[in-house]
Amino acid sequence: MRPTVVVVPHPAEHGSASRPLGAAEAEDVAETLKALASPSRLRMLAALLDGERTVEQLAAAVALSPSATSHNLRILRSLRLVRARRAGRHTFYGLHDHHIADLLAAVRHHHEHVHPPQAMSMTTLEREAAADGAAS
Numbered sequence: 001m002r003p004t005v006v007v008v009p010h011p012a013e014h015g016s017a018s019r020p021l022g023a024a025e026a027e028d029v030a031e032t033l034k035a036l037a038s039p040s041r042l043r044m045l046a047a048l049l050d051g052e053r054t055v056e057q058l059a060a061a062v063a064l065s066p067s068a069t070s071h072n073l074r075i076l077r078s079l080r081l082v083r084a085r086r087a088g089r090h091t092f093y094g095l096h097d098h099h100i101a102d103l104l105a106a107v108r109h110h111h112e113h114v115h116p117p118q119a120m121s122m123t124t125l126e127r128e129a130a131a132d133g134a135a136s
Helices: 023-036 039-050 055-062 066-078 098-114 124-135
Strands: 082-087 090-095
Touching: 023 039, 039 055, 039 066, 039 082, 039 090, 039 098, 055 066, 055 090, 066 082, 090 098
Parallel strands: none
Antiparallel strands: 082 090
């Protein structure tokens, strides 16, 4: 059996991200964002950052049933967010390309930026105490 070849455009083939967003492209991008709006699917994609996994491995990693994992993988495959590779009786799933890892990193970094972890952010009382100390 021949391995699946995934053709990913060279970076020079990408259009500018600041170009106007047409209606058809906006619909396609919105479908992708809808798929990413599921906490289970986000956790599955994050688990695949470490490399390929079978349905069973992925289900265990994200605490879902194999059936629910397979259902979510069908959605992610249809949108080309993950790819499948058969090896004997097993199918291994991985991120479709490096853009998915970049997208997950960008979203998580944005989330950390607007919602800093509690250990790193000052509480209101700490800010008031710091302001009182600076005023004296």
